Amino acid sequence: MNAKAEIPRKTIYRLSIYQRCLQRLADNGQDTVSSDALSKAAGVKSTQLRKDIAYFGQFGTRGLGYNVQTLSSVITEVLGTARLQPVILVGAGNLGSALLGYNGFNKEGFEITAAFDLDPDRPRPVALKVPIYRHDKIAEFIKLHGVKMAxxxxxxxxxxxxxxxxxxxxxxxxxxxxPTFLEVPEHVTVNSVDLAVELENLSYFIR
Amino acid sequence: MNAKAEIPRKTIYRLSIYQRCLQRLADNGQDTVSSDALSKAAGVKSTQLRKDIAYFGQFGTRGLGYNVQTLSSVITEVLGTARLQPVILVGAGNLGSALLGYNGFNKEGFEITAAFDLDPDRPRPVALKVPIYRHDKIAEFIKLHGVKMAxxxxxxxxxxxxxxxxxxxxxxxxxxxxPTFLEVPEHVTVNSVDLAVELENLSYFIR
Known part of the structure; x- marks a missing residue:
């Protein structure tokens, strides 16, 4: 837990991105990758990449770069098997239903096991692939199934x-x-995605 | 353009979030807000809020805080009317169709005017609300309608x-x-949202 606390959140975030790049390199049969090439593929500075990876030890070989498989295994270990986590969806309205229809989560090892809504029976544009329960069943379900992610x-x-x-x-x-900031206790982590803010932010740059 | 170049991207991003908080305060009939209260609502440090807002002038009154309407108008002006931009969707597969079904974009002043796909006629879980064209019509459409955002x-x-x-x-x-890094020329801005990376990142924190 101590080592964990010292690693910046953004480093952990970037590890996921490096991992994706490494998997693509491995799929293409590439054995080694220079830090320049890997950082370019990940869209970060190579100094940043080297700093991120240095948290976990010395892996690169000067002149040769990183071994793709080794670095990928290290990152897998750091990110942990926690990725095979059950996830619940709370709020199966317009966006929630859309997210249930997105199979990218599954591909990455996350399974949305149940959805909860104030009105499980309201008409939805998509046939949902998971059971949808009334909102007041959430606590029971979380405890029964040991769900940690929502x-x-x-x-x-x-x-x-x-x-x-x-x-x-x-x-x-x-x-x-x-689209709001959530106050949570320290042991809880929140990542926020506000799609409209992302578009609004982009729109600033196109004038 | 010069002033724009000096304002950090993350400040522009946070302005959208402040704006949202201010709108909520205005809806609740609140006239003024302290920088502490506003920064708390936005989930940032108050030093950060003050620094962000200082790029555009002096708006707070010591002891009184910000006038909600004034600050909101200033941010609207900074973010510009560019938000009323037509947007096209490219790739109407599983996630793309889901995004088309999400009406949060519309609510925020963005209208997805058309979608493009390699196969416009493939079966989709949702009835799409916009016309869907073949991929090879994109360039023509963009030029004809002066679309700047995708x-x-x-x-x-x-x-x-x-x-x-x-x-x-x-x-x-x-x-x-x-889920990949895009190389684009300097005059083009890319914001990336990788939903699986967000979940993977969270999973790290729950062990």
Whole structure:
């Protein structure tokens, strides 16, 4: 836990990206990769890449670069097997239903095992692939199945109170799609994705 | 353009978030807000908030804080009317179709006006609300309608080449959902959202 606390969150984030690049290199039969080439593929500076990787030991060989398989195994170990985690979706409205239809999560080893909504029976544009339960069953489900991760896609006005319920029931990590900041205890991690903010931010740059 | 170049991208990003908080305060009939309260609502440090806002002038009054309407108007002006931009979606597969079904973009002033796909006629889980054209019509459409923003949700292996086509046709801003780094010319801005990386990153913290 101590070593973990010292590694910056953004480094952990970038490890996922490096891992993806390494997997693509391995798929293409490449054995080694220079830090310049890997950093370029990942879209970071090579000094950043070297610094990120140095948290976990010395892996590069001067002049040869990194062994693709070795570095990939190290990152897998660091990121842990925690990726094979069950995930619940809270809020199966428009965006939530859309996320359920996205099979990219599954491909990466995350399985959305259940969804929860205030109104499980309201009409939805997509036939959902997972069971959808009433909102008041969340705590029971989380405890019964030891769920630690939740995707939150509820309206802004109830996001904080739903987050509180999730945390009380044992959720430790929330991927938040509600466009609001969530206050959570220190042991809980929130990553927020606000699609409209992303577009708005881009729009600034096109004038 | 000079002033723009000096403002960090992350500041522009946070302005969108401040704006959202201010709108909520205005909706609740609040006239003023302290920098502490606003920074807390936005999930940033108050020193950061003050620094971000200082790029655009002196707005706070010591002891009173910010006037909600004034600050909101300033941010609107900075972010510009560019938000009322037509946006095209490229790649109407699983995730792309899901994004089309998400009406949060519309609510924020972005209209997805058309979608493009290698196979416009393949079966989709959702009835799409916009016309879907063959991939080879993109350049013509972009030029004809003066489109500057695109959402990219194509498979990794073709993401870069599709991005190149978009840039050649005049696209200046890309919201990239393909889990890969895109190389673009300096006048083009890319924001990337990788949903699986977000989950993977979270999973690290729950062990």
């Amino acid at each position: 995707i939150l896609a509820v309206p802004v006005h109830c996001a904080q109170s739903v987050a509180n319920d999730l945390v009380d029931a044992g959720i430790q990590a929330i991927l938040n799609f509600s | 959402i990219l949700a194509v498979p990794v292996h073709c993401a870069q080449s599709v991005a190149n086509d978009l840039v050649d046709a005049g696209i200046q801003a890309i919201l990239n959902f393909s």
